[in-house]
Amino acid sequence: MASANIAALGTTRKMLGFSRRTVEVEFENATVADLLRQLNTLDGRTLYDNVVCNGKLRGDFAIMVDGLSLKADQLNRRLHGGEDVVTMAILRHLHGG
Amino acid sequence: VLLYHSNPLWNLPETDKVEKIMARMKFVVAIDIQHTESTQWADVFLPAHTYLESYLLNCLEPPAVTGHSLRQPVVEPVGDTRDAYDILTELAERMGFRDDWNDILNVVCGYTAQPKYLLAPEKRYSVEEFWDQYARSVYGDNKGLDWFKEHGHAVRYRTPEETYMPYGDLRIPFYFEFIRRAGDDMRRKFADVGLHDWPLDNYQALPFWKNSQVIEDERAGYEYFAITFKESLHTFADTMVMPWLSEVSEKDPIHSGVLMNSLTARKLGLKTGDRIRLTSPAGSIEGNVQVIEGIHPQVVGVSNTLTRYVVSNDRAKERGTHFNRLLTGSMRYTDNATGGLESSARVRVERV
Numbered sequence: 001m002a003s004a005n006i007a008a009l010g011t012t013r014k015m016l017g018f019s020r021r022t023v024e025v026e027f028e029n030a031t032v033a034d035l036l037r038q039l040n041t042l043d044g045r046t047l048y049d050n051v052v053c054n055g056k057l058r059g060d061f062a063i064m065v066d067g068l069s070l071k072a073d074q075l076n077r078r079l080h081g082g083e084d085v086v087t088m089a090i091l092r093h094l095h096g097g
Numbered sequence: 098v099l100l101y102h103s104n105p106l107w108n109l110p111e112t113d114k115v116e117k118i119m120a121r122m123k124f125v126v127a128i129d130i131q132h133t134e135s136t137q138w139a140d141v142f143l144p145a146h147t148y149l150e151s152y153l154l155n156c157l158e159p160p161a162v163t164g165h166s167l168r169q170p171v172v173e174p175v176g177d178t179r180d181a182y183d184i185l186t187e188l189a190e191r192m193g194f195r196d197d198w199n200d201i202l203n204v205v206c207g208y209t210a211q212p213k214y215l216l217a218p219e220k221r222y223s224v225e226e227f228w229d230q231y232a233r234s235v236y237g238d239n240k241g242l243d244w245f246k247e248h249g250h251a252v253r254y255r256t257p258e259e260t261y262m263p264y265g266d267l268r269i270p271f272y273f274e275f276i277r278r279a280g281d282d283m284r285r286k287f288a289d290v291g292l293h294d295w296p297l298d299n300y301q302a303l304p305f306w307k308n309s310q311v312i313e314d315e316r317a318g319y320e321y322f323a324i325t326f327k328e329s330l331h332t333f334a335d336t337m338v339m340p341w342l343s344e345v346s347e348k349d350p351i352h353s354g355v356l357m358n359s360l361t362a363r364k365l366g367l368k369t370g371d372r373i374r375l376t377s378p379a380g381s382i383e384g385n386v387q388v389i390e391g392i393h394p395q396v397v398g399v400s401n402t403l404t405r406y407v408v409s410n411d412r413a414k415e416r417g418t419h420f421n422r423l424l425t426g427s428m429r430y431t432d433n434a435t436g437g438l439e440s441s442a443r444v445r446v447e448r449v
């Protein structure tokens with residue numbers, strides 16, 4: 001059984017009710033989608049239900065695994081254990097100089 | 098509205114419109130190191146530390162070097178002022194969203210790629226703790242704020258590979274198909290919501306020429322191009338509070354009036370010191386003619402460096418040339434693919 005280090009920011013932190021937690025992934029060859037289904041949110045659903053639409057990550061949320069941001073259709077990425085997974089709502093900001 | 102070291106009444110085009118917008122604001126808070134045209138609208142003014150009183154881990158920009166240098170306070174803060182980071186953190190805490198504020202900093206500082214450095218939502222970080230965390234995230238745990246206090250900087254020359262192959266083995270695209278795709282996507286989405294007046298013709302994959310609106314404005318009788326420029330001695334407007342720098346830059350006559358070529362001045366019957374009005378499709382400004390040779394006869398130049406209507410430093414007050422009043426903020430003067438605003442204006446010149 002593998003583990004993943006979850007860091008939840010902003011909206012996803014409020015959905016989950018925690019900011020940092022290490023979780024055991026419940027079965028072999030688990031994917032990011034499996035991990036999201038395993039994370040219960042305070043509204044009685046799961047993080048998957050909240051941030052995924054038609055099998056793809058919603059455009060207003062971001063998930064990073066070991067520093068790399070997943071594209072909407074990359075939720076089937078396999079977890080091998082020990083990954084740092086950051087979940088957050090997209091912060092839209094403009095900057096320049 | 099929260100103004101943070103920002104002066105929209107000076108920096109945005111169509112100042113009259115900006116004034117009307119500010120007048121409609123119910124509550125204005127300004128964080129700055131000096132009074133400006135915009136802070137005059139503030140219900141609450143929160144004075145921040147200047148660069149002489151505060152820390153900043155400053156990123157040195159390419160191409161020659163890379164790294165950070167630490168700006169350290171060299172004098173005790175004057176008056177009842179605070180570090181701008183502290184002001185924002187205190188505001189977030191009092192308004193009940195310090196946890197979200199820390200998360201915003203987590204994203205802006207790039208800690209999402211290095212979760213071990215994520216700021217905890219429940220903790221309030223001091224200015225020094227904040228910069229210490231940032232330094233460690235960039236340079237490792239043995240180079241925190243104390244290391245920078247001792248060594249000053251971690252700046253080095255970029256290697257030839259970093260300078261000339263900044264993207265490694267990645268290809269640099271010549272045909273920007275994603276810009277064209279973005280345009281097509283926006284066209285579909287705009288059609289879905291019935292938005293038809295947003296121009297999308299600039300979304301092309303290859304560079305192309307298109308006349309700026311200022312070229313077309315000649316037909317409406319605007320004969321000259323008005324341009325603006327800054328002063329190399331100053332960093333934006335913040336350093337206008339430094340009397341030594343201002344004293345040096347004020348001695349340069351290019352900042353003391355509307356620059357005009359001697360041929361143009363002769364044609365218009367003008368000489369240095371004559372009062373003139375520049376009128377563009379957006380508005381008009383007045384200033385004194387400064388006759389020089391180093392400007393094209395069809396161009397007038399307006400320094401936007403030393404002129405201010407409102408500023409703590411009396412030496413920098415009004416000289417009558419607020420260039421941005423000549424600029425138009427409409428889409429006709431805006432690149433609809435990048436949002437870049439046309440920064441020159443077509444003007445008529447007349448004696449006042």
